[in-house]
Amino acid sequence: xxxxxxxxxxxxxxxxxxxxxxxxxxxxxxxxxxxxxxxxxxxxxxxxxxxxxxxxxxxxxxxxxxxxxxxxxxxxxxxxxxxxxxxxxxxxxxxxxxxxxxxxxxxxxxxxxxxxxxxxxxxxxxxxxxxxxxxxxxxxxxxxxxxxxxxxxxxxxxxxxxxxxxxxxxxxxxxxxxxxxxxxxxxxxxxxxxxxxxxxxxxxxxxxxxxxxxxxxxxxxxxxxxxxxxxxxxxxxxxxxxxxxxxxxxxxxxxxxxxxxxxxxxxxxxxxxxxxxxxxxxxxxxxxxxxxxxxxxxxxxxxxxxxxxxxxxxxxxxxxxxxxxxxxxxxxxxxxxxxxxxxxxxxxxxxxxxxxxxxxxxxxxxxxxxxxxxxxxxxxxxxxxxxxxxxxxxxxxxxxxxxxxxxxxxxxxxxxxxxxxxxxxxxxxxxxxxxxxxxxxxxxxxxxxxxxxxxxxxxxxxxxxxxxxxxxxxxxxxxxxxxxxxxxxxxxxxxxxxxxxxxxxxxxxxxxxxxxxxxxxxxxxxxxxxxxxxxxxxxxxxxxxxxxxxxxxxxxxxxxxxxxxxxxxxxxxxxxxxxxxxxxxxxxxxxxxxxxxxxxxxxxxxxxxxxxxxxxxxxxxxxxxxxxxxxxxxxxxxxxxxxxxxxxxxxxxxxxxxxxxxxxxxxxxxxxxxxxxxxxxxxxxxxxxxxxxxxxxxxxxxxxxxxxxxxxxxxxxxxxxxxxxxxxxxxxxxxxxxxxxxxxxxxxxxxxxxxxxxxxxxxxxxxxxxxxxxxxxxxxxxxxxxx
Numbered sequence: 166x167x168x169x170x171x172x173x174x175x176x177x178x179x180x181x182x183x184x185x186x187x188x189x190x191x192x193x194x195x196x197x198x199x200x201x202x203x204x205x206x207x208x209x210x211x212x213x214x215x216x217x218x219x220x221x222x223x224x225x226x227x228x229x230x231x232x233x234x235x236x237x238x239x240x241x242x243x244x245x246x247x248x249x250x251x252x253x254x255x256x257x258x259x260x261x262x263x264x265x266x267x268x269x270x271x272x273x274x275x276x277x278x279x280x281x282x283x284x285x286x287x288x289x290x291x292x293x294x295x296x297x298x299x300x301x302x303x304x305x306x307x308x309x310x311x312x313x314x315x316x317x318x319x320x321x322x323x324x325x326x327x328x329x330x331x332x333x334x335x336x337x338x339x340x341x342x343x344x345x346x347x348x349x350x351x352x353x354x355x356x357x358x359x360x361x362x363x364x365x366x367x368x369x370x371x372x373x374x375x376x377x378x379x380x381x382x383x384x385x386x387x388x389x390x391x392x393x394x395x396x397x398x399x400x401x402x403x404x405x406x407x408x409x410x411x412x413x414x415x416x417x418x419x420x421x422x423x424x425x426x427x428x429x430x431x432x433x434x435x436x437x438x439x440x441x442x443x444x445x446x447x448x449x450x451x452x453x454x455x456x457x458x459x460x461x462x463x464x465x466x467x468x469x470x471x472x473x474x475x476x477x478x479x480x481x482x483x484x485x486x487x488x489x490x491x492x493x494x495x496x497x498x499x500x501x502x503x504x505x506x507x508x509x510x511x512x513x514x515x516x517x518x519x520x521x522x523x524x525x526x527x528x529x530x531x532x533x534x535x536x537x538x539x540x541x542x543x544x545x546x547x548x549x550x551x552x553x554x555x556x557x558x559x560x561x562x563x564x565x566x567x568x569x570x571x572x573x574x575x576x577x578x579x580x581x582x583x584x585x586x587x588x589x590x591x592x593x594x595x596x597x598x599x600x601x602x603x604x605x606x607x608x609x610x611x612x613x614x615x616x617x618x619x620x621x622x623x624x625x626x627x628x629x630x631x632x633x634x635x636x637x638x639x640x641x642x643x644x645x646x647x648x649x650x651x652x653x654x655x656x657x658x659x660x661x662x663x664x665x666x667x668x669x670x671x672x673x674x675x676x677x678x679x680x681x682x683x684x685x686x687x688x689x690x691x692x693x694x695x696x697x698x699x700x701x702x703x704x705x706x707x708x709x710x711x712x713x714x715x716x717x718x719x720x721x722x723x724x725x726x727x728x729x730x731x732x733x734x735x736x737x738x739x740x741x742x743x744x745x746x747x748x749x750x751x752x753x754x755x756x757x758x759x760x761x762x763x764x765x766x767x768x769x770x771x772x773x774x775x776x777x778x779x780x781x782x783x784x785x786x787x788x789x790x791x792x793x794x795x796x797x798x799x800x801x802x803x804x805x806x807x808x809x810x811x812x813x814x815x816x817x818x819x820x821x822x823x824x825x826x827x828x829x830x831x832x833x834x835x836x837x838x839x840x841x842x843x844x845x846x847x848x849x850x851x852x853x854x855x856x857x858x859x860x861x862x863x864x865x866x867x868x869x870x871x872x873x874x875x876x877x878x879x880x881x882x883x884x885x886x887x888x889x890x891x892x893x894x895x896x897x898x899x900x901x902x903x904x905x906x907x908x909x910x911x912x913x914x915x916x917x918x919x920x921x922x923x924x925x926x927x928x929x930x931x932x933x934x935x936x937x938x939x940x941x942x943x944x945x946x947x948x949x950x951x952x
Contacts, residue, residue, distance in 0.1 A: 555911075697885045700721065
């Protein structure tokens with residue numbers, strides 16, 4: 166690295182370096198990270214010299230989406246290719262983008278990998294117009310659903326296309342085709358309703374989810390196999406970041422179509438530069454390719470401080486625990502002085518939406534106060550997979566609109582969410598996950614449409630520098646054997662699931678295996694009748710009675726737990742029982758129609774003992790005796806928090822009981838006044854999204870639905886069981902609310918939406934008077950009306 170810095174500092178040598186790099190780009194393309202590192206260094210150290218070559222560099226990189234000038238002979242060579250691409254594909258695509266499009270058009274199955282900055286959104290826009298019938302886009306997370314939803318909605322503006330984040334048959338009077346943007350878990354209805362759709366294209370983005378060593382990885386492969394089987398005439402596209410063997414999908418899931426192809430692309434659209442820091446917090450630049458760029462060289466500035474001082478954006482990648490316990494904030498406190506209090510009305514409006522949604526106080530202290538909201542007011546955000554989806558969406562909007570300078574994030578940003586940063590600081594380095602590392606580093610710098618050479622910066626501990634260099638140089642293959650095909654122990658909770666997928670005995674209707682459904686039918690009907698008897702008062706559901714009576718609540722909770730035991734066909738370990746009991750209580754609140762912020766409020770009030778603390782505070786206010794006041798204050802300070810079982814995924818025999826309010830480091834229960842409101846927000850969402858919304862809801866839905874269809878059972882109980890399926894699936898048994906939820910609205914919309922809907926059905930929504938709606942509300946219903 167030092168030899169290049171010495172040359173860059175010499176004007177003539179600097180120009181020679183640029184010319185050499187341009188020559189490499191002309192013949193080979195932007196495939197060598199070292200050349201882009203050198204160009205990035207030159208832009209940082211000699212910006213005036215670099216600017217005279219900048220247009221040529223961009224042309225040689227094939228970045229035809231930028232406003233480029235054609236001046237030299239070499240430029241004109243690239244212009245010929247550029248014009249061919251424009252004529253062939255009707256757009257300013259890069260050579261890599263054009264090649265991807267051509268391979269998709271010419272093959273039934275195309276699998277490819279590419280760096281983060283390839284510009285898949287441009288390819289998507291082309292495909293949306295190229296494909297005439299239904300499209301299914303499968304992404305690994307609900308957060309990425311929103312990212313795609315925005316892209317697709319901006320591209321497809323005609324109202325004859327349903328753009329849905331779930332699978333359903335709706336809006337048929339207006340819409341003639343569907344674009345489904347879904348996670349693997351939401352594909353159940355796609356397979357169940359498969360005869361109702363004409364799917365031309367499946368796009369599996371971030372397809373490395375198949376390699377995850379957990380239930381989601383297995384489920385992903387099961388989705389691929391069923392999609393290929395049920396929609397054998399469709400095209401299939403698998404997109405990966407960085408892997409060296411995208412053809413792995415063919416072998417892994419036995420894709421035997423004749424017209425198939427796989428290509429790993431390595432061309433890059435942005436430059437990157439790497440810094441390390443030592444124990445004395447001194448910084449150095451180092452090259453990824455040590456053979457070419459040599460050892461590290463010290464710099465006399467702090468790159469993070471410099472970026473923030475210039476108004477740039479920073480991602481600090483850390484563990485979720487570091488966000489929860491405040492270690493991340495404490496370590497980077499000195500940098501946060503650059504984050505000034507926000508006064509932008511649009512930014513404050515986003516913050517207020519988040520505050521209302523989670524039910525936080527409007528104060529920075531006391532009960533229900535949120536540190537997340539407090540820090541957002543200074544442009545500091547937190548992003549991780551346990552944040553409620555709506556909150557993540559708003560945080561991403563907040564960041565993309567440049568209201569945020571610092572983002573503390575976990576692995577969710579590895580999954581392709583479009584939140585680029587000027588600098589990525591890797592606080593949590595995981596060399597055992599090399600693909601995740603490369604994906605994370607892809608957050609540093611993103612392609613813009615401006616006529617500039619884009620670049621990003623990466624900072625890592627010096628002790629991790631060599632490992633990072635090795636990962637960046639290494640090829641990363643994925644395993645070619647699906648977890649569905651790996652022989653497992655007979656006691657594996659998922660063995661039955663694997664066998665059912667492979668043997669074709671998996672129920673699309675219930676998202677369960679046939680043997681699981683049979684167990685539910687054989688052993689849960691008495692439990693269901695007992696539950697119905699406890700929760701109904703005549704013909705009316707009375708869940709309030711359950712929640713207000715501890716004995717009844719425990720009795721019904723135990724019966725729901727027993728249904729799950731019967732389904733699982735084994736006893737639960739103690740920690741599983743705690744988690745399941747908590748999940749069932751949250752399910753009860755949802756069945757009662759409680760909004761997310763209400764459920765959070767109930768859990769916080771219980772854990773923080775707000776009623777008891779308020780009564781003590783009232784006693785303090787009633788007395789003027791200083792001694793008595795101090796006694797009450799001491800009592801108030803010492804009130805312990807109530808135990809609250811932390812979310813963990815079940816079934817899992819290996820988990821141990823975890824309490825949100827237990828400080829494992831100090832081995833003591835925290836005080837009630839110190840209960841973390843934000844922790845309860847994310848824990849509640851984990852229960853709803855990852856447990857109730859995944860497998861647990863399927864089990865209870867199947868149990869009540871099977872009972873409702875059994876003609877040997879009493880008719881009145883069957884009707885009540887059918888109502889329970891709606892409560893479990895939708896949280897309501899009111900037809901109008903169910904239809905609105907099926908159309909993609911949320912319970913949080915019902916207060917303003919319900920009164921203006923005149924009628925709703927599979928065919929259409931008919932609205933009444935809407936002139937009083939806000940601009941945002943009109944946008945929510947715009948695709949269903951003519952405006």
